[in-house]
Each structure stands twice: as C-alpha cells, then as structure tokens.
Amino acid sequence: MGTVAAIAVCFMLPASGAMATQANPSTNDQSTTINTGWWTYAGVTASQVGSLLTTNSARLTQIRVENPATPTFDVTMVSNSGAYASGWWWYYGLTASQVSSTLSANNARLISLEPYVVGGSVLFAVVEVPNTGAQGRAWWWYFGQSPSDIASTLSANNARLVSLQPYQVSGTTYYAVIEISNSGVDFANAGWYYAFNQSPSQISAFLQANPYRLIALAADPGGGFDPIYLGSEGERWSWYFGESAARAIRRYEFA
Numbered sequence: 001m002g003t004v005a006a007i008a009v010c011f012m013l014p015a016s017g018a019m020a021t022q023a024n025p026s027t028n029d030q031s032t033t034i035n036t037g038w039w040t041y042a043g044v045t046a047s048q049v050g051s052l053l054t055t056n057s058a059r060l061t062q063i064r065v066e067n068p069a070t071p072t073f074d075v076t077m078v079s080n081s082g083a084y085a086s087g088w089w090w091y092y093g094l095t096a097s098q099v100s101s102t103l104s105a106n107n108a109r110l111i112s113l114e115p116y117v118v119g120g121s122v123l124f125a126v127v128e129v130p131n132t133g134a135q136g137r138a139w140w141w142y143f144g145q146s147p148s149d150i151a152s153t154l155s156a157n158n159a160r161l162v163s164l165q166p167y168q169v170s171g172t173t174y175y176a177v178i179e180i181s182n183s184g185v186d187f188a189n190a191g192w193y194y195a196f197n198q199s200p201s202q203i204s205a206f207l208q209a210n211p212y213r214l215i216a217l218a219a220d221p222g223g224g225f226d227p228i229y230l231g232s233e234g235e236r237w238s239w240y241f242g243e244s245a246a247r248a249i250r251r252y253e254f255a
Contacts, residue, residue: 037079043072046092053077059088060127065116073125086135092125096143099124107132109139115167115176122169124176138181145175147196158182160192161216161228168221175226190231197222200241213237 039056041048043066053060058077066072071092078084089106091099103109108128115124122143129135140157142149154160159179166175180186193212195202197220206212212229217239220226225241 034083036082036084038077040074040076042066042074044075045070045072049073049075049090057081059084059086060090060112062112063090063092063114063125063127065092065114065125068116068118068123071116071125087130089128090126091128092123094124094126096122096124099126099141102126103128106130109135109137110141110163110178113141113163113165113176113178115143115165115174117167117169120169122167137186138183140179141177142179143174143176145177147175150175150177153177154179160186160188161194163216164194164226164228165218166220166226173221188230190233192231193229194227196220196226197224198227199224203227203239214239217241 037056037058039052039058041052044052049060052058052075056077057080059080060075060077062076064074066074073092080086080088089102089108091102094102099110106128107130109131110126111129112127113124114126115122117123124143131137131139138157138159140153140159142153145153150161150164157179158181160182161177162180163178164175165177166173168174182188182192190211193206193210195206198206203214203225206227206229207214210229211232213232213235214227214237215230216228218226
C-alpha cells in the first residue's frame with residue numbers, strides 16, 4: 001500500500017473517565033473511546049478497499065481521495081460488529097445529484113464526504129449509514145459553500161459541523177460540509193468551534209487556551225488547515241501534522 005507525505009491526523013484513544021462518548025453509529029465515530037478493531041490504509045484502489053473490507057469484516061468510517069486520476073484512496077475502517085455494527089454504503093465518482101439519489105434510495109445520511117475535481121467537474125466520494133431508528137438524525141449536507149454560507153446554514157439549522165472539506169475550482173476555494181442538529185444526544189455540552197486556513201501554531205494556541213479537542217482536520221488550499229473542535233470531556237487524544245501514513249500509525253500504536 002502507498003504512503004502519503006505531510007498528512008495531518010487527530011486520534012482519540014481509549015481511556016476511562018470520558019463522560020459523553022458513544023460507540024455506535026447513531027452518533028459519529030469521533031465521539032467514542034470504546035475499543036474496537038480498526039485499520040487505516042493509504043494509496044489504495046477501489047478494488048483493494050473492497051478486498052480489505054472483506055478481509056477485516058469491516059466498514060468504512062472515512063474516505064479521502066489521494067489521486068483523483070486513478071483514483072486511489074486513503075481510508076479508515078472499523079470492525080463492523082458489536083456496538084459498531086451498522087448497515088452502510090460507500091461510493092466514489094458521484095456528482096452531487098447522484099449523491100442525493102443514493103441517500104434517498106438508501107434512506108441514509110453521510111458520515112464521510114470528500115469532494116474532488118476531475119477535468120473541472122466536482123465529484124464526491126462518500127460513506128453513508130442508515131438514517132433510521134436509533135441512527136436517525138436531523139442532518140444536512142452542502143457543497144459549493146463559502147465561509148459565510150456555512151455560518152448561515154449552521155444558524156438556520158441550529159446545527160454543528162462534523163465534516164468540513166475544502167476544494168478548489170478555477171482557483172476559488174469552496175467547502176463541502178456535513179452538519180448535524182446540535183440537540184439531543186448530539187448536543188455539544190462542552191461547546192464546539194471551527195475555523196478556516198489555520199496554521200499549526202494557531203491551532204496549538206487555540207487548544208492551549210481552550211478545553212477543546214480536534215474531531216476533524218482538513219488541509220486548506222491556502223496552506224493551513226480547516227479544524228473542527230469539540231469541547232473535551234476527559235478523553236485522551238493527540239494530533240500531528242506533516243506525517244507519513246506509516247509514521248502516523250506508529251504514533252497511535254505507541255500512544
């Protein structure tokens with residue numbers, strides 16, 4: 001499998017004492033400290049992803065496009081059993097209307113959204129889970145957004161971000177987002193925050209000044225990162241940038 005240079009990662013580690021963490025996909029996988037089998041791979045093709053999912057009896061929780069031309073992917077998967085068991089779907093090379101069609105056909109919601117550009121056209125790689133029963137959520141997804149657009153939809157929906165992914169078309173930066181209602185079991189009791197094009201030192205300064213942790217971190221075309229923060233409730237966690245995929249995994253193994 002391939003490796004990726006200069007990636008940024010944030011890990012949440014199993015620990016006792018975390019207060020409001022849940023394992024199952026009725027919330028999201030950034031909000032649990034319960035142990036399960038997990039795997040991450042970089043630079044893999046779609047057929048390799050399929051083989052790895054079968055070998056590991058797993059489901060995807062995150063997908064990123066490494067090389068849009070092939071395409072190849074960087075993926076994270078968890079054991080699809082126990083508290084983490086869920087129906088799910090993944091797709092790539094979809095237009096926005098095709099994403100909407102799969103969501104409608106599957107009665108699903110997005111847990112991972114990756115925009116990428118091929119030949120000037122915006123395509124998406126996505127991971128979906130059923131939006132029914134205990135997993136059902138009020139949620140929204142948008143693309144082609146500016147920072148002010150995002151602020152407006154968050155206010156209108158009384159929502160918070162769980163995914164913030166930038167992309168560029170003709171030199172202009174846009175954002176694709178997933179929002180969930182900031183209410184019920186998904187209410188951010190300890191607060192939440194997001195920002196655009198932050199340097200590592202700005203992110204570090206924010207974390208030192210505020211009792212937050214990172215739940216998402218995307219490379220911004222401006223050269224910095226787009227972080228999403230959630231109020232910490234006692235979880236152990238770490239973040240790194242400028243890592244190869246192999247070194248990132250080694251850091252987790254010895255954390």
